[in-house]
Amino acid sequence: MKLFVAGMSYRTAPVAVRERYAVTPAQLAERDAKLVRSASLDEGAILSTCNRTEILGVSRAGEAALERMHRFLHAELGDGSAAAAHVYELRDGEVVRHLFRVAGGLDSMVLGEAQILGQLKLAYRAAVDARTTGPVLNRLFQHAFRTAKRIHHETGLGAASVSVARVGVQLAREIFESFDGKQVLLIGAGEMAESALRGLREAGASHPRVVNRTLATAVELAGRHGGTAHPMESLAEELARADVAISSVQVDRPLIGRPELERALAHRRGHPLLLIDLGVPRNVDTAVQALENVYVYDLDDLEATAERGRASRASAADAAGAIAREEGDRFLHWLAVLPHAPTIRELRERLEAQALDEVRRTVSRLGAPGESLEPELERMARAIVAKLLHQPLEQLRREASSGFAQYYAGALRELFGLEEEDP
């Protein structure tokens, strides 16, 4: 069983490329199903966040499957515009360690951010809905979630304050001396934007204004932060009075263009506006950056700021990296044992069945007084079988990663006359 990843992230591709390969949460399940069909995978899942689009595949077909995953990435998820350098591929152990690092926020733009875990869960749910996961991916995702929890719990990485919130505040401080009386506008009710808003509120910003397509969601979010909700139609009006605007809306084309913003800002008398664009595809047209007194930062720009924070949390990151490696090794061991699971199961079932047959025969020989002892005798028989098998099966598991396992498994089949072949 081979594990593969083909994808791109903020480390390899700029946002201008990534946004052309982004998959919305609503499209995920349908694309997962298509992925498994067209790439002939045993299992598959797509992870698409602001910072990455990755395809995870499990296949017995070897490298050919990876080839097909690449084709799917370019033809079905993106427009084929990504260069070879933008896309990376990972295999087996690299896949496991990579996914565990991603889940723990170690591969995130903002080191240790917890939001990626939610996005990973979303990707997994979509794959489960599309029935494209199996024993390997189910176990891999579950193990990744556990690893992320362990990393956050044991290293302290992933507190809300080290997330986008912190980067947003840091950026805003370059422009504004304080947040007292500053007008914060949230465009869209995404989790990432809310995280940034939380950071600004902790820094002193109050009464945020929330603009969203679904007013009810805006009302709910605004209520949580003591702000006010407004329909998307009032965006221009809200931009005209905002000091900091954070946008994270799923759009096909930029929501904020230069002409509209120019009109909105006509009467601001040069008052600066900080626009933090957390959307992929981007919500703010790149031409807006040329406007005087408007400062636009997209996810790639935030990376530079996040880099500084990353350095300061290097020791926690080292500890988290060690956890990801340790958990990765555990999973890989499980994966190595997986092909011999039928042998182990069959051996245990056969020996237990023979032992229980002997118990029943003995009970029937003893007659009525022995029947009350039957459950106890069955338990004892199972325990004896388990004890007898413990040593050889442990040896088989231990050697699973080394390649000797297939000889042990073959010997067991031969010695005990097992019929079923391992896959």
Add this chain to the structure above:
Amino acid sequence: MTLLAHSLATALYLFAAFLGWTHRSTRGGFRGVSFVIAFATVIHALGFYGLHLQTPPVPMSSFPAALSLIGWLIALAWLFSLRRLHMRDAGPWVGLLAAAFTLSAEIGLQLDAPAASTLPEPVAWSHAHVLLGTSGFALLALSSMAGLGYLAKERALKRRRGFAQSLPSLESLDRGEHLTLALGFALLTLGVATGFAWGLRQGLDPWTSHSFFLLAAWAVYLVPVGARVVRQQQGAWPARGVVWSFAFLAFSYIGIRLLGAGA
């Protein structure tokens, strides 16, 4: 004593700038810069006192003395602004600017000592003219420095290159530029007015190249003052106006003298 005090003050201003840039992110670094600049202003003041002890005394209306006063006022204005404006990050720049003016004054005092005594006998108007004009000039120098800082920071933010973190926030720079522009322009206006009054009382021709250029510089300043102070325009445009206006004022005040036309 005058030259020694000026040399020491220059060295201290430069040390403050160095300290500010090497320890800019620490609270101790900021305190160190404030302390060194404050100490430098005291030494600098002793230098002024020394000017009066010279024989003959160097009048405050002499060019080197005026340059020295500008440097001193720049440092003093920054120290006084610390409570109200968030300009602590500007400390190293202030140190550098004050050092430049103090060093120029020191060189001028060494080269130009006899010329000082050829000026007309000081009267109250001349003192008022020099003090008001020089104070205005110092504040406008600070204003242009804030404007330059604003433009540099704006450029760094636009290009997303390290955000020029050694500079205060755009809002602080804009506010500093606004206050120093308003106050500096008011003092410059009074300085120009008292200068004309002094010339008239002395029976001098008020239309020398110096006075003409100063009046022109005052008129040029009406543009950024109108935009920033009257219309409350913020951002890069007034910052550019302040920087260019100060360049013209500096030329009118210093350049003309250096060219030898500033009678």
